[in-house]
Amino acid sequence: MTAAPPSRPSPVRPHGHHIGSYGLPVLGVLLFLVFSLLLPQTFPTRENVSAILSNQAVPAVLALGATLPIATGRFDLSIGYGLGLAHVMVMRLLVTEGWPWPLACLVVVCGGAVAGALTGVIVEFGQIDSFIATLGTGSMMYAATGWITGGARIVPGPEGLPASFTALYDSRFLGLPLPAFYVLAVAGVLWVLLERLPAGRxxxxxxxxxxxxxxxxxxxxxxxxxxxxxxxxxxxxAGVLLAAQQQTGNPSTGLDYLLPAFVGALLGSTTIRPGRANALGTLVAVAVLAVGLAGIGQLGAQFWATPLFNGGTLLVAVGLAGYAARRRLRAGAAASGRPPAGEEPPPAGRDGPS
Incomplete structure (x- = not known):
């Protein structure tokens, strides 16, 4: 009779583990309280919370999409260009071609998956750095966006878009904007995939x-x-949601969402499960960013405050992600009884830590 293998001892959590895991959610709560004290008439209101949830739905969904390649140590810079292409394709199929909106949305979503797979093939089988490859494929998507629109906006006729299509973004459920539940659904699917299925491991x-x-x-x-x-x-x-929100096809829209998406995904890798990209962390990071941006906006910040806030937060997120990776390396070396291999984070493919 074969003896059962010895059980693995439970790892000893460092003293700062809870701070690293849950510091960002606490920061989000503190930000909300601070802005509520500074803006008691406008910030802690149901209308403001609904506006935050509605306005940040597209960046949140895009950030969740960026989380998947980051988990493998790759980066997909084409998502901003892909968002622009997807939303003008929806408008083109609805306004110019007269397609039923469910079919148009299905084709665009499936087309996004095909485009993503082709990008992955270029990165993996072409052995091209993901930064360079996705920047190249993204530029091609931007060219396709310009070709489809002719550089002009796609505007619906006097009859407008189908009400059932615009209701995808304008409707409410349980008193909250419907897009907030889309974000929760996408986050839930990614959480199950990354945390509960072998594919995620x-x-x-x-x-x-x-x-x-x-x-x-x-x-x-x-x-x-x-x-x-x-x-x-x-x-x-996300492109379908953006089309339902804006109700026009703007060829220049898309790139504005790229930086917030990566800020959310990278900052999310520093919380809940520090050192790895995770869906719940991304959701928390997007929420904290949304509260911060809404607060400084209501305080009368200038238009340049938003990119300054996003850029600074991105630098902080990358720094914290690198610190979490180095700490995980040291903890793993200490648990195995081996000295750390160095102060650099563990290898994460060709393009950086996950």
């Missing part, structure tokens, strides 16, 4: 140590392509 192994993933027999290229395809799928869905 494979993505994390690929992101943290691709050599170990290869030794374990994980088809690294296939999973990375699937991660890009998932990112494209979510980007296509």
């Amino acid at each position: 494979y993505l994390y192994v690929i992101g943290s140590n691709p050599r170990a993933a290869a030794v374990l027999g994980i088809p690294t290229r296939a999973y990375c392509v699937a991660a890009f395809a998932g990112s494209g799928l979510v980007t296509g869905f």
Whole structure:
């Protein structure tokens, strides 16, 4: 009779573990309280909360889409361009081609998944750095956007868009804007995928140590392509929401959402599950950013405050992500009894830590 293997001892949590895991949600609560004290008439109101949830739905969905490639150690810079292309495609199919809106939305979402998969193939099988590859494919998407629109806006006729289509964004459920529930649904699906299914564990192994993933027999290229395809799928869905929100096809829209999406995804990797991209962390990060932006906006900040806030937060997020990765490396070395291999974060593929 074979003896059962010894149980693995429970890891000892460092003293700052809870601060690292839940510091960002606490910061979000504190920000909300501070702005509520400074703006008692406008900030802690139901209308303001509804406006925040509605306005940040598209950036939140896009940030969740960016989380998938980041989990594998890759970065998809094409999501901003893909968002612009997806929303003008929806408008083109509805306004110019006269398609039924459910079919148009389905085609655009599936097309986003195909575009993401092609990007993944270029990155993995072409052996091109994901920054360069996705910047190139994104530029091609931007060119396609210009070709489809001719550089002009796509504006509905006097009859407007179908009411059932615009209701995708304008409706309310349980007293809250419907887009907020879309965000929760996407976050829930990604949480199950990354935290509860073997595919999610494979993505994390690929992101943290691709050599170990290869030794374990994980088809690294296939999973990375699937991660890009998932990112494209979510980007296509975000494009549908953007079209329902703006109700026009603007060829220049899309890039404005790229930086907030990456800020949310990277900042999210520093909370809940520090050191790895995770759906709940991204959701918390987007919420904190939304509260901060709404607060400084109501305090009368100038138009340049938003990109300044996003850019500064991105730098902080990358710094915190690097610190979390180094701390995880030191903790792993201490648990195994080996000295740390250095102060650099563990390898995460060709493009950086997950």
